[in-house]
Amino acid sequence: MRATMTATSRKQQTKRRLFTGFVAVGAWTVFLTGAAPAALADGVQSQEWHLKPMQAEKMWKVSTGKGIKVAVVDGGVDPSTQSLRGRVLPGKDVSGAPGDETRDDDGHGTTMAELIAGSGKGGTLKGLAPGAKIIPIRTTLKGMKGADTRKEHLGEAIRAAADSDAHIINLSVAGAPHPKIKEAVEYAEKKGKLLLAGTGNDAKKGNRINYPAAYPNVAGVGGIDRKGKVADYSTYGDQTVLSGPAVGLPGWCDGKKERYCPQGGTSAATAIASASAALIWSHHRNWTANQVLRVLMKTGDLADRPSKYVGYGAVRPRINLLEGKGDPGDPDISPLTGERTLHTKSSKEPSSHAKGSGKDDSNKEAASGRAKVADSKSKKEDGGWLLPAAGVAVGVIILAGCGFAAVRLRRN
Numbered sequence: 001m002r003a004t005m006t007a008t009s010r011k012q013q014t015k016r017r018l019f020t021g022f023v024a025v026g027a028w029t030v031f032l033t034g035a036a037p038a039a040l041a042d043g044v045q046s047q048e049w050h051l052k053p054m055q056a057e058k059m060w061k062v063s064t065g066k067g068i069k070v071a072v073v074d075g076g077v078d079p080s081t082q083s084l085r086g087r088v089l090p091g092k093d094v095s096g097a098p099g100d101e102t103r104d105d106d107g108h109g110t111t112m113a114e115l116i117a118g119s120g121k122g123g124t125l126k127g128l129a130p131g132a133k134i135i136p137i138r139t140t141l142k143g144m145k146g147a148d149t150r151k152e153h154l155g156e157a158i159r160a161a162a163d164s165d166a167h168i169i170n171l172s173v174a175g176a177p178h179p180k181i182k183e184a185v186e187y188a189e190k191k192g193k194l195l196l197a198g199t200g201n202d203a204k205k206g207n208r209i210n211y212p213a214a215y216p217n218v219a220g221v222g223g224i225d226r227k228g229k230v231a232d233y234s235t236y237g238d239q240t241v242l243s244g245p246a247v248g249l250p251g252w253c254d255g256k257k258e259r260y261c262p263q264g265g266t267s268a269a270t271a272i273a274s275a276s277a278a279l280i281w282s283h284h285r286n287w288t289a290n291q292v293l294r295v296l297m298k299t300g301d302l303a304d305r306p307s308k309y310v311g312y313g314a315v316r317p318r319i320n321l322l323e324g325k326g327d328p329g330d331p332d333i334s335p336l337t338g339e340r341t342l343h344t345k346s347s348k349e350p351s352s353h354a355k356g357s358g359k360d361d362s363n364k365e366a367a368s369g370r371a372k373v374a375d376s377k378s379k380k381e382d383g384g385w386l387l388p389a390a391g392v393a394v395g396v397i398i399l400a401g402c403g404f405a406a407v408r409l410r411r412n
Helices: 007-018 056-060 108-117 154-163 179-190 265-283 289-298 361-374
Strands: 028-030 069-074 133-138 168-171 173-175 194-198 219-224 240-245 247-252 260-264 381-383 394-396
Touching: 069 108, 069 154, 069 265, 108 133, 108 247, 108 265, 133 154, 154 168, 154 179, 168 265, 173 194, 179 194, 194 265, 194 289, 219 265, 240 265, 240 289, 260 265, 265 289
Parallel strands: 069 133, 069 168, 168 194, 194 219, 219 240
Antiparallel strands: 028 173, 247 260, 381 394
16 A cells, blocks of 8 residues: 555556556546536535534634645636635746636636635635635646647646745646656655645546556545545545545636535545645644645544545544644655655754665554555445544445536546
């Protein structure tokens, strides 16, 4: 499983995946669920069912994400919505399409930004990290008006995000592997960025592996519903590291941004995971991306026995912010690969990993449990995402008949 793979086995698996062309090279998807558009009543925040069980109001007394910048790599982010005014910084457009990074023709990128850092003013979306700032990085998606779909732009977009002041790179897009994208995520990791990407909405359609979530140095995020159960469409596998709220969350219906519709998908789950990371990082400003991610993994509701369906479980930043739990571990060692990615410590300082091994030993117990669960054919595991808020135990199981389907924007 992902947490227990040696560097060699991970490289071999990556090579195998690189030659498995499930769609045309460079085709990218934004993960929106296909619920029929329907205007929501005033107070769309009542549809943001994740805020209460995550204890957002209590967390905001400790951290709002202030000082943290999140690069949203998507089809653009509109900074003029009431929810995002004053929250979007200058970014970059590498799409080749008309306009710039502030043009969003379908509302997807703007929705992700609002789920992360929205103010909630005027009944708009309230982000989980309302104090964070957004850096929009516009890439090419099929369906984007006037876009040049012959060129691979996502790798360039990730590099632009890596070269920005962003701490976190939110990737609510997915598609086929590409060498330039692989190089870009490796570059971003070495620059100390935390990369999170949606695993996809293909569980019921062959469960094909999506990138960049499947790259070793990216934390893949799956989706759960309001009962803490994995969404039936959420793509699963070794690439699933965390999970987040995904089913039935509101988002902009289209590029006009006149009304919200029930949506979700692992796009939304990724945005909420990015916001969770922003809350923790803002509270622990001296931490590295490795430490923030390690704490998210160790405070997940399945941290002791992770599975390929929800990874280490639903993101629960309150466990760290309100209860002070979660050992950040070695700042330079990736909790995903066990390899050194940063060099923040003096060479004279003692390291928490074995000399010369390049492996992080702090996750051995959890990793061994995860391998055991992930090798099992059973899709049912106990979960406790809602337990502290609702006082009930919730099972994590693949649901049938959820009624949501993936709406795809693919590159030719």
